[in-house]
Amino acid sequence: MNAMKSREAVPLVSLSGAGIYRNGRWLVRGVDFSVRAGEIVTLIGPNGSGKSTSAKMAIGVMKADEGRVERKPGLRVGYVPQRLAVDWTMPLSVRRLMTLTAPLSAAEVDAALQAVGIAHLAGAEVQHLSGGEFQRALLARAMARKPDILVLDEPVQGVDFSGEIALYDLITSIRNSTGCGILLISHDLHVVMAETDTVICLNGHVCCRGTPAAVSQSPEYMRLFGAKAAQTLAVYSHDHDHTHLPDGRVQHADGSVTDHCHPDDGHHHDDHGHAHHHDHQHGQWHEHHNHHDERAAGSEKDRGHGHAG
Ligand SMILES: Nc1ncnc2c1ncn2[C@@H]1O[C@H](COP(=O)(O)OP(=O)(O)OP(=O)(O)O)[C@@H](O)[C@H]1O
Numbered sequence: 001m002n003a004m005k006s007r008e009a010v011p012l013v014s015l016s017g018a019g020i021y022r023n024g025r026w027l028v029r030g031v032d033f034s035v036r037a038g039e040i041v042t043l044i045g046p047n048g049s050g051k052s053t054s055a056k057m058a059i060g061v062m063k064a065d066e067g068r069v070e071r072k073p074g075l076r077v078g079y080v081p082q083r084l085a086v087d088w089t090m091p092l093s094v095r096r097l098m099t100l101t102a103p104l105s106a107a108e109v110d111a112a113l114q115a116v117g118i119a120h121l122a123g124a125e126v127q128h129l130s131g132g133e134f135q136r137a138l139l140a141r142a143m144a145r146k147p148d149i150l151v152l153d154e155p156v157q158g159v160d161f162s163g164e165i166a167l168y169d170l171i172t173s174i175r176n177s178t179g180c181g182i183l184l185i186s187h188d189l190h191v192v193m194a195e196t197d198t199v200i201c202l203n204g205h206v207c208c209r210g211t212p213a214a215v216s217q218s219p220e221y222m223r224l225f226g227a228k229a230a231q232t233l234a235v236y237s238h239d240h241d242h243t244h245l246p247d248g249r250v251q252h253a254d255g256s257v258t259d260h261c262h263p264d265d266g267h268h269h270d271d272h273g274h275a276h277h278h279d280h281q282h283g284q285w286h287e288h289h290n291h292h293d294e295r296a297a298g299s300e301k302d303r304g305h306g307h308a309g
Pocket of ligand 1: 023050051052082
């Protein structure tokens with residue numbers, strides 16, 4: 001638990017017994033969780049288990065049909081949806097993307113892009129960005145609102161493994177530097193950021209919750225995903241002696257730049273006791289569950305084309 005969290009007793013958002021009923025069925029029910037300043041809460045669960053729906057309830061994009069959802073008065077929300085309602089056939093620069101929904105000065109745009117490491121791409125076409133660069137642009141857009149809470153719906157979609165590491169590092173440093181609360185939706189059942197304070201495992205209701213280590217050991221988690229999954233829930237954590245650049249390349253301590261990490265680079269993955277070594281150099285150490293594109297029902301506000309998903 002970090003110091004910020006214990007100081008901040010009042011949650012930024014708090015759901016109790018919250019549920020959403022649509023088209024004759026409950027999409028989620030009995031959802032309880034809260035997010036405090038400086039806290040990272042990660043929602044995991046199978047496709048269609050209600051992760052996005054629960055996050056949207058938390059920030060008021062979808063209104064709960066039962067239960068209570070409370071938000072700190074004046075709460076500022078930065079939201080990166082799973083998909084954007086943008087016409088990708090039209091040319092759109094990164095700078096323009098930043099100001100589509102909020103008026104920002106040129107200086108604010110530059111500062112936000114700088115903060116996520118893509119200042120050099122301000123004039124670039126959004127369609128030409130890599131998956132990682134696009135996610136950074138969306139993060140910059142959300143951060144420019146100076147939110148109390150940042151809600152990130154699958155922030156590593158379309159991003160390769162080293163880009164994923166770099167993005168998790170960036171999310172952690174945003175939390176550390178701003179003290180905002182973070183509600184993260186993970187597309188991957190088996191990997192959560194080690195910095196996550198609380199994992200909420202959903203399956204139409206809250207199936208189990210706790211620290212990443214506790215959830216991986218819980219009978220409910222094992223029942224939902226199988227004992228094998230419990231063995232592979234890797235808590236992503238690493239200290240490293242090199243930097244993952246926004247373009248996915250790796251800068252080493254001696255200043256040299258390579259396309260990938262070296263096998264002996266200083267990553268230390270902690271998967272709390274299940275001692276398997278991940279060959280992340282080839283991106284094979286966990287499966288990705290990244291099939292979100294063809295669902296019949298999407299959100300009420302963020303329908304649109306995915307980007308490079
Ligand atoms: N506005 C809506 N109206 C009706 N049904 C909806 C609506 N939004 C979502 N659903 C349905 O609610 C269920 C939960 O969807 P949700 O997007 O919250 O799941 P998820 O856990 O985020 O899934 P995924 O991992 O596939 O993104 C799904 O069956 C979905 O089809």
